[in-house]
Amino acid sequence: MTTTTLRRWFVVHKWTSLICTLFLLVVCVTGLPMLFSEQIWDAFVGDDDPPYEVLPPGTPNTSLDVMVSKARAMFPGQIVTQVNPDDDEPAVLVSMAPSWQALKDDDKYPDRHSGHWIKFDARTAKILKQSRPANAPKSPRTWTGIILDTATRLHMNLFAGLPGALFMGGMGMLFVASLVSGTVLYGRYMKRLPFGTVRRDRAARLAWLDLHNLLGAATLAWALVVGFTGFVNELQTPLFGLWRITDVRQILKPYAHLPVVSQDHLSSVQAAFDTAAKAAPGNEVTGLSFPGAPFGSPVHYVLWTHGATPLRARLFTPVLVDARSGELTGAYPMPWYLRFLEISRPLHFGDYGGMPLKVLWALLDLVVIAVLVSGVVLWAGKRKLSTDMRLRALDFDLEDAGTVPARAEHAR
Amino acid sequence: MNATPPLLPRAQSSLRSPVVVWPWPIALGLLTSFGLASALLGQHGVWLVLSWIALSIPLVVTLACLVQAGRRAPLSKGGLS
Structure with missing residues (x-):
């Protein structure tokens, strides 16, 4: 490698690192509480949910239709928006709203939340809990909640929404460039060590x-993987947007002009779940949106299914079931770029190998923080040196100004 | 950067002879990649354990190098700068 090439790599390493270091430090530090958010939440807040009724193992679940009609009877005149069985607990969340329009209007008023939910025991269809009514006084936010929320938003987008996310994605790309150039320099520096x-x-x-x-x-390999998958994750909004205006629009085109069907005569929700499970074999059905939902169809249930293994757990396949007839319209696997995004998530979050993997993730994160800090120290030290040289060139007498006290310190 | 004469004989020998740079970083990189993949693809007990072990090794090696460096020159930190 010629000196010119080396110098170029050095300049690339210096500038890519300098630009992204501050943001990388933010990301590394805020990532730590995010990694253990479940544990932190359980330790400091916990939930006040009543314990689940103990039933003999193998007790079958009640039909989801029972819960949906119970919910509708509790709030006559309102619509059901979603039905989400819990992944881990025997519970089903039924979400409701006064109307789709009311939900849409919420966007205009940050303090208005017209949507609400009812939590049922999946086996007995008994009501376990309800969301706080919209007009009830807000519960005070806990410190744990504030800290975790702040960390998450700093980590994802610096409180700046989509532009912030794209900016952080750019920083992720610079980080990868800095890792690559750093590897080249490493080869040169370590030649005789x-x-x-x-x-x-x-x-x-x-x-x-x-x-x-x-x-x-x-930590090079780990940092490359987590840095690159972080970059991919920051692109999720544009990638989902791309899917929406291409494939999704194409699929929904024949139905787009139809009016939203009334909820009084819809086909069975439970049957829609069963149909979706058959249409996406090997997948679990995690939720259903009612006809008229944003980005959905006016006449279909949209069912979200995902794979059952860690690798495929974030690979979602939406299934459309006609809500008028209950017939399957189709299952639509995601395009390659969204599959890539979904696979890159576990590799960024480190949440797929139990507590030991999370601890390793945290330790590797701490080592990367040390790499960033040592990099800043190296840069700052060199800067001081060149500033000294610049000052000398300007005929400042540095013997009195800086060097002597420094020597005195060494003598101590 | 190698213009200044080395200060200690031990350092001298290590500075003069070129060493093979890449085996260690490549080995640690492969171990990391294996650790990341085995938990993701394997999912089961033994693959998880292998993943934890593989990902610990780079950390253990780092710690060993630091401990060694600390033992070698415990009193001279920054003393000769």
């Missing part, structure tokens, strides 16, 4: 450099 050398007996700068190289080399 055995792996893992940390020279503490020489200049402090060399110790920092060795540390930066060691920690960087040890």
Whole structure:
């Protein structure tokens, strides 16, 4: 490698790192509480839900139709918007609203929430809990909630919505570029050093450099994977948007002009779940939206199914069931770019291998923080040096200004 | 950066002879990749355990290098700068 090429790689490493370091630090630090959010939530807040009734194992679930009609009887004149069986607990959430229009109008008023839900025991169809009425005084936010919420929003988009997410995606790309250029420089610096050398007996700068190289080399693969999948995750809004205006629009075209069907004469919700399970074999059905839902069809139930294994758990396949006849319209696997997005999620979140994997994720994250900090130290040290040189060039007398106190400190 | 003469004989020997740079980083990278994939694709007990072990090794190696560095020159941190 010629000196010119090396210098170019160095400049790439320096600038890509400098630009993304601050944001990377934010992401690494906020990622830690996000990683353990479930545990933090359970430890500091918990839920006040009543315990589930103990029933003999194998007790069959009640038909979802019973719960839907119970919900409709409780709020006559309102519409059911969604039915979501819980993935882990024997519960079913039935969401309702005064109308689709009311839900849409909520967007205009940040304080208005016309949607609400009822939680049923999946086996007995007894009501377990209801969302707080919209006009009830707001419950005070807990510190845990505020901290976790702040961390999540900083991590995802710096409180700046889609532009923030895209910006953070850009920072993720710069991070990957900085890792690649750093690897090239590593090869050059380590030419005469055995792996893992940390020279503490020489200049402090060399110790920092060795540390930066060691920690960087040890976490390189992990940082590449988590950095790149983080970048992919930040693209989710545009990618889903792309799907919506291409495939989804195409599928729904024949129905787009139809009026939303009334909820009084719809086909069975339970039957729609069963139909969807058959249409997407190997998948679990996690939820159903009623006809008229945003981005849905005016005459179909949209059922969301996902794979049962960690690799496929975030691969969603929507299924359309005609809500007038109960017949299957079709299952629509997602396009490749959304499959790629869904697969990259577990690799970013580290939530697919139990608690030990999360702990390893946190430790690797801490090492990456150390790489970032040592990088900043190296840059700042060098900067000081060049500033000194610049000051000398301007005929400042640096012997009195800076160097002497520094020497005095060493003498102590 | 190698212009200044090395200060200690031990450092001298390690600075002069070129060493093979890549085996360790590549091995750690492969272990990490294996660890990430085995939990994702395997899902079951033994694959999870293999994943935890594979992902721990880069951390253990790092720690070992740091401990070694700490032992080698415990008192001279920054002293000769």
